[in-house]
Amino acid sequence: xxxxxxxxxxxxxxxxxxxxxxxxxxxxxxxxxxxxxxxxxxxxxxxxxxxxxxxxxxxxxxxxxxxxxxxxxxxxxxxxxxxxxxxxxxxxxxxxxxxxxxxxxxxxxxxxxxxxxxxxxxxxxxxxxxxxxxxxxxxxxxxxxxxxxxxxxxxxxxxxxxxxxxxxxxxxxxxxxxxxxxxxxxxxxxxxxxxxxxxxxxxxxxxxxxxxxxxxxxxxxxxxxxxxxxxxxxxxxxxxxxxxxxxxxxxxxxxxxxxxxxxxxxxxxxxxxxxxxxxxxxxxxxxxxxxxxxxxxxxxxxxxxxxxxxxxxxxxxxxxxxxxxxxxxxxxxxxxxxxxxxxxxxxxxxxxxxxxxxxxxxxxxxxxxxxxxxxxxxxxxxxxxxxxxxxxxxxxxxxxxxxxxxxxxxxxxxxxxxxxxxxxxxxxxxxxxxxxxxxxxxxxxxxxxxxxxxxxxxxxxxxxxxxxxxxxxxxxxxxxxxxxxxxxxxxxxxxxxxxxxxxxxxxxxxxxxxxxxxxxxxxxxxxxxxxxxxxxxxxxxxxxxxxxxxxxxxxxxxxxxxxxxxxxxxxxxxxxxxxxxxxxxxxxxxxxxxxxxxxxxxxxxxxxxxxxxxxxxxxxxxxxxxxxxxxxxxxxxxxxxxxxxxxxxxxxxxxxxxxxxxxxxxxxxxxxxxxxxxxxxxxxxxxxxxxxxxxxxxxxxxxxxxxxxxxxxxxxxxxxxxxxxxxxxxxxxxxxxxxxxxxxxxxxxxxxxxxxxxxxxxxxxxxxxxxxxxxxxxxxxxxxxxxxxxxxxxxxxxxxxxxxxxxxxxxxxxxxxxxxxxxxxxxxxxxxxxxxxxxxxxxxxxxxxxxxxxxxxxxxxxxxxxxxxxxxxxxxxxxxxxxxxxxxxxxxxxxxxxxxxxxxxxxxxxxxxxxxxxxxxxxx
Numbered sequence: 001x002x003x004x005x006x007x008x009x010x011x012x013x014x015x016x017x018x019x020x021x022x023x024x025x026x027x028x029x030x031x032x033x034x035x036x037x038x039x040x041x042x043x044x045x046x047x048x049x050x051x052x053x054x055x056x057x058x059x060x061x062x063x064x065x066x067x068x069x070x071x072x073x074x075x076x077x078x079x080x081x082x083x084x085x086x087x088x089x090x091x092x093x094x095x096x097x098x099x100x101x102x103x104x105x106x107x108x109x110x111x112x113x114x115x116x117x118x119x120x121x122x123x124x125x126x127x128x129x130x131x132x133x134x135x136x137x138x139x140x141x142x143x144x145x146x147x148x149x150x151x152x153x154x155x156x157x158x159x160x161x162x163x164x165x166x167x168x169x170x171x172x173x174x175x176x177x178x179x180x181x182x183x184x185x186x187x188x189x190x191x192x193x194x195x196x197x198x199x200x201x202x203x204x205x206x207x208x209x210x211x212x213x214x215x216x217x218x219x220x221x222x223x224x225x226x227x228x229x230x231x232x233x234x235x236x237x238x239x240x241x242x243x244x245x246x247x248x249x250x251x252x253x254x255x256x257x258x259x260x261x262x263x264x265x266x267x268x269x270x271x272x273x274x275x276x277x278x279x280x281x282x283x284x285x286x287x288x289x290x291x292x293x294x295x296x297x298x299x300x301x302x303x304x305x306x307x308x309x310x311x312x313x314x315x316x317x318x319x320x321x322x323x324x325x326x327x328x329x330x331x332x333x334x335x336x337x338x339x340x341x342x343x344x345x346x347x348x349x350x351x352x353x354x355x356x357x358x359x360x361x362x363x364x365x366x367x368x369x370x371x372x373x374x375x376x377x378x379x380x381x382x383x384x385x386x387x388x389x390x391x392x393x394x395x396x397x398x399x400x401x402x403x404x405x406x407x408x409x410x411x412x413x414x415x416x417x418x419x420x421x422x423x424x425x426x427x428x429x430x431x432x433x434x435x436x437x438x439x440x441x442x443x444x445x446x447x448x449x450x451x452x453x454x455x456x457x458x459x460x461x462x463x464x465x466x467x468x469x470x471x472x473x474x475x476x477x478x479x480x481x482x483x484x485x486x487x488x489x490x491x492x493x494x495x496x497x498x499x500x501x502x503x504x505x506x507x508x509x510x511x512x513x514x515x516x517x518x519x520x521x522x523x524x525x526x527x528x529x530x531x532x533x534x535x536x537x538x539x540x541x542x543x544x545x546x547x548x549x550x551x552x553x554x555x556x557x558x559x560x561x562x563x564x565x566x567x568x569x570x571x572x573x574x575x576x577x578x579x580x581x582x583x584x585x586x587x588x589x590x591x592x593x594x595x596x597x598x599x600x601x602x603x604x605x606x607x608x609x610x611x612x613x614x615x616x617x618x619x620x621x622x623x624x625x626x627x628x629x630x631x632x633x634x635x636x637x638x639x640x641x642x643x644x645x646x647x648x649x650x651x652x653x654x655x656x657x658x659x660x661x662x663x664x665x666x667x668x669x670x671x672x673x674x675x676x677x678x679x680x681x682x683x684x685x686x687x688x689x690x691x692x693x694x695x696x697x698x699x700x701x702x703x704x705x706x707x708x709x710x711x712x713x714x715x716x717x718x719x720x721x722x723x724x725x726x727x728x729x730x731x732x733x734x735x736x737x738x739x740x741x742x743x744x745x746x747x748x749x750x751x752x753x754x755x756x757x758x759x760x761x762x763x764x765x766x767x768x769x770x771x772x773x774x775x776x777x778x779x780x781x782x783x784x785x786x787x788x789x790x791x792x793x794x795x796x797x798x799x800x801x802x803x804x805x806x807x808x809x810x811x812x813x814x815x816x817x818x819x820x821x822x823x824x825x826x827x828x829x830x831x832x833x834x835x836x837x838x839x840x841x842x843x844x845x846x847x848x849x850x851x852x853x854x855x856x857x858x859x860x861x862x863x864x865x866x867x868x869x870x871x872x873x874x875x876x877x878x879x880x881x882x883x884x885x886x887x888x889x890x891x892x893x894x895x896x897x898x899x900x901x902x903x904x905x906x907x908x909x910x911x912x913x914x915x916x917x918x919x920x921x922x923x924x
Contacts, residue, residue: 005160005204005281007046008033011238012262014090015065016055022264025274025295026069029263032293032300033076042278044081045160047073050238050260051088051173051210058093059132063808066136080703084156086169087147088210088239089176091133102175102184106217112174113152113188115195120150126174145740147171152188153195157202158701162637163283165206166199168192172211172237185211186220189227196231203326204281205233212237212259213248225250232325234258234281234288241265243277243292243306245319256324258290261303275303280318286326289318335450337440341432343424349373358536362579364409364572364652364663372417376532379422381524383415386516390419390458391426393512395484399475401511403464403502404491406518408656409664410569412491413462415518419489420460427456435461439637442470448477457486464490465500465658472505479510495622496658499705521561521570526554529571568665576666585677588670591653600643602635609633609644610662611675613654615685617661617668621717623706624660624689631702632692659706683726687733690714698738712747724755742770746780753780758787766900773807775815778905783822792895795826796908799888803911810915813853813923820850824863827887834894841871842887845880848873852920877920881913 010029015022036042054061074083105112105122112122127134127148134147146154146169154169170187187209199205207228213221213235228235229250234257241262247254261275275294281287292303302317311319349369353376361371371377379387386402393400402419406412424430451457461467471488478486494517497503507513521529530553548556561574580587596607612632616624630640648654654662662668675682693710696702704710711734719727731748738744745768752761761784770777782797802811802819811819827843830836844867850860864873874880889909897908 003161005163005165005283006042006044007048007279008044009048009050009236009258009260009277009279010263011050011210011260011276012052012088012090012241013049013065013069013264014052014055014262015264016058016061017264019064023064023068025264026072028295028300029276030069030072030076033073036278037076043077044278045165046167047081047083048206048208048236049083049085050208050236051086052090052238053085053088053136054091054133056094057091057129057132059135062132062136070136079707082156082158082701084154084167084169084208085136086154086208086210087130087133087171087173089173089178089181092129092173092176093132094178102177102181105175106186106220113186113190115151115153115188115191115193117150119152119188119191120148123152123174124148130171151194152191155195155198156701157199158703161283163204164202165204166202168195168199168205168207168233170195170207170209172209172216182215184217186216187224189220189223192224192227196227196233200231204283204323205231207233207235209235209237211239212257215239225255228255231255232323234324236260238262242273243275243294243303245290245307245311245321247321247324254324256288256321258288261292261294261306273303281323283323283326286323288321288323289313290321291318293317335433335443335446337435337437339434339436341420341424341434343428343430346373346421346424346432353377353536355536358532360652361414362533362575364575366649366652366655367414367417369417369421372414373421376535377414377418378528379418380411380415380518381522382518383419383516386415386514387419387422389514390423390487390489393487396512397482398479398484399486399488399511400484401475401507401513402487402489403497403513403515404489404518405494405497405515406491406569407494408568408661409572410518411571412493412518416460416462416489416491420458423458423487429456431455431457433457433459435459435463438463438466441467442474444470444474444477447474451478451483451486453483453485455485458489459486460489462491464492465496465502468500472510475507476510493656493658499658519570521558521574523554523558525571526557526561526574527551530554530557572664573666576664584666584670585674588667589674591651592671592674594651595647595653598643598647600633600635600639602633602639604633606644606647609640610648610654611671611680612685612689613648613660614662614668614671615682616689617665618672619717620665621709621714622659622661623709623713625658625704625706626660627696627702627704628689628693628710629660630692631696632688683729686714686718686726686730690730690733691737694734694737698741711744715747715751719751719754724751727751728755740769742768742774742777745770746774746777749780749784753784753787758784762788773809775801775806775811775819777801778806779815779819779822782819786822786826790898791826791829792891793898793901795823795830795888795891796897796901796905798822798826799884799908799911800905802916803913804915805906805911808915810919813919816916816919817850817853817857820846820853821857821860823884823887824850824860826891828863830891830894834890836890836894838883838886838890840867841874841883842890843867844871845874845883845887849877849880849884849916849920852877852924877917877924881917884913885909885911 053065104110110122111118113119130147156167158165170192172185172187175185213225216224233255235255236258238260240259243261244259246257248257260277261273263276264274273294275292278291280289292306293300294303307319311321313320346369350373351370353370353374357371361367383404386404390402404412404415420432424432492502527550530550534550534553556578557574560577561570576584592607592610595610596605598606609629612629613624626637626640630637633640633644645655652663653667654660672682690710693704697704697707715727715731728751731744731751735741735744735748745764749761749764752764765781765784778797778801782794782801785797786794798819800806802816824843824846827839827846831839831843844864847860847863847867850857851864874883888911892909
């Protein structure tokens with residue numbers, strides 16, 4: 001994502017008005033979006049769709065929109081791009097099924113527009129008019145139930161570019177009856193007021209509606225104008241089928257109105273123009289830019305006549321507006337976060353290393369330049385070759401990229417600094433850029449301007465995994481320029497590097513790539529470390545070791561460094577063991593007591609945060625990010641870094657960049673053991689972190705790369721390590737936070753079922769209302785019924801999960817395999833009981849179909865072999881599905897289906913499987 005906040009504003013599709021031409025225009029819009037994405041690197045954070053998606057509010061119109069446009073659109077972006085639609089007057093089913101009285105909603109004692117339970121009850125009378133539109137909402141970035149909520153408005157909050165953005169979605173079409181509703185409409189003054197209060201703390205407030213304010217009832221318009229002014233909103237709307245941008249008055253201040261043209265109003269030879277707008281907000285410059293486009297003569301052109309030319313940015317297709325209520329900030333130096341070093345500066349850092357300095361290093365503290373430059377701390381044997389290649393680099397036609405990898409606490413940071421120090425001492429003219437701030441990346445343009453061929457440059461970072469695509473682009477640019485005067489040296493944790501996909505980059509195609517991984521403790525390194533340890537005397541180590549020779553102490557270090565299953569650094573692990581030995585718990589307890597005495601202004605202590613970090617590291621779960629810890633500790637990024645992580649780093653206790661860890665897993669394990677000794681509830685640590693992660697993503701709309709791990713990997717980990725009760729508690733906590741998330745329902749039901757609480761799993765599934773296309777929900781319910789020997793329900797639910805009756809989209813191959821394997825077992829069990837040939841053929845058919853999706857499935861192969869001894873296999877997919885359908889009918893003939901299940905899935909004997917058939921025929 002770009003540093004600015006970006007969006008795509010679409011409105012007024014009127015799907016169904018001219019579907020043939022609309023499909024053509026859908027394709028052109030999608031091609032233009034792809035062009036902006038690939039050629040301009042413009043990826044929006046939001047796609048705002050401000051109403052009139054359909055023409056008559058009909059189901060087929062929404063299905064066409066979803067299939068032909070929405071799904072392909074979402075496939076172009078990852079989950080960081082949030083699609084937010086709101087309804088318009090054409091999204092009401094026409095003709096509407098009620099006799100709505102416009103005026104009644106505004107009269108006392110009506111509570112129609114109250115953001116309350118009473119208001120919801122009053123609005124329930126008009127909700128059936130939006131029934132088909134509501135089904136689309138499930139595919140958007142908003143909860144599908146906001147129209148039916150007490151609030152009557154949608155609220156979405158997330159942090160982008162370090163700024164909280166609040167988006168409010170309004171329904172301006174509550175009272176629409178047709179096309180002549182001017183002066184009779186309103187999203188509801190009290191609804192708007194309640195929604196804006198929820199985003200009051202957000203510096204950027206975006207409100208979405210369909211109608212312009214001038215279409216609203218007079219009193220409502222005045223009141224809402226005042227609110228928009230007070231909260232300094234940016235109001236995006238459609239309805240008028242043309243692009244505009246303007247400031248409007250509302251009391252003592254102004255607010256910005258951005259109006260999108262119609263995505264489809266008529267064919268291109270008509271007087272109406274079809275178009276849309278791009279938007280970009282720079283929170284530093286406090287500036288909004290709009291780029292409107294329209295479809296003319298079979299191509300997209302800037303809509304230059306839509307907004308006054310006074311606001312056009314010269315020689316561009318963008319128009320500029322100040323952000324209401326926001327002051328421009330001083331733009332930071334593009335090289336902020338990078339420290340310029342030369343030989344004189346580095347030499348000024350040199351000092352005599354004292355025993356306390358050494359002791360801090362042996363305890364795991366981050367090294368400084370003085371330690372790296374000290375002759376008492378030699379370069380690790382595994383890194384000497386890397387250092388030689390840096391110092392002897394001749395360049396040729398491309399830059400050099402050097403990588404130091406390793407687990408936690410293996411000395412990567414020390415080696416990185418040593419490489420820089422040695423390189424500068426060997427070549428005093430070398431210019432160094434040292435990465436000081438992990439939140440600042442590479443400004444490619446500024447670096448290209450700076451890295452002239454007049455000098456040799458060494459760029460060094462301890463946060464190699466965080467620089468990503470910009471680093472690659474810079475190196476490729478230097479390669480194209482034939483620059484061999486730039487060397488890039490970086491360090492990264494093994495797993496962080498893989499998560500960042502650094503191991504998949506073809507570095508050698510544009511750089512001389514060198515890599516070294518620090519692991520274990522060689523004999524040479526152990527002797528060097530022992531010599532240094534003994535050199536600094538008993539203040540730096542246990543006096544009991546002072547009588548040993550370096551060789552004997554090195555042997556003890558190597559023994560202590562042997563892998564103990566922690567998968568963390570051998571260097572620090574060995575020092576921990578020898579320096580603290582059996583008293584490691586005492587060392588950790590002293591750390592915890594110190595941290596518990598450090599209170600935070602937001603509540604809690606540094607000790608609370610340390611326990612949370614230790615809880616994850618002890619389990620080997622490496623996906624605790626600073627965002628999740630911030631949410632769990634109720635603090636912001638600055639407070640976390642200053643008040644939490646800085647004290648831990650100073651005490652050599654914890655740290656990290658992409659993901660947080662204690663300095664060594666042995667410390668994490670000892671921390672949890674101390675907690676248990678003190679009768680602390682360790683399980684609550686995981687519940688607290690899960691709550692923070694889920695609220696951040698699902699309630700506040702934040703972004704986490706590792707959200708899948710929080711939602712599913714965590715419970716899987718504890719379930720597979722035989723802590724099933726904790727896995728279930730975590731899953732229940734997630735569902736408590738987002739009770740309408742049926743993916744969480746399925747996960748919890750599976751955990752209950754696999755813990756032998758089958759009745760509990762079934763009760764949970766019976767009470768849930770799954771979202772459309774949620775095939776896994778019905779399959780899990782079927783599996784649970786099978787575990788309770790209810791084979792009829794098992795058959796019905798398994799079959800429903802892969803049927804066209806649930807969704808016209810075919811199931812996935814994996815889902816198909818699981819469902820067909822389940823049906824194979826059902827038909828086998830039913831045949832044992834009823835001995836009907838249709839059941840036997842259905843068993844053979846399901847095994848045959850399942851092997852189409854998974855040819856190596858041993859269970860299905862065995863089933864098919866058993867039936868093949870008595871009957872011929874089905875000749876093709878079509879015949880297999882006909883046998884399956886006959887088997888379902890036979891099951892129902894023998895035993896009636898549970899009424900509650902029948903009421904939800906229909907008659908299994910009439911299920912269609914065209915999607916499954918198409919999937920299997922293609923896969924074969």
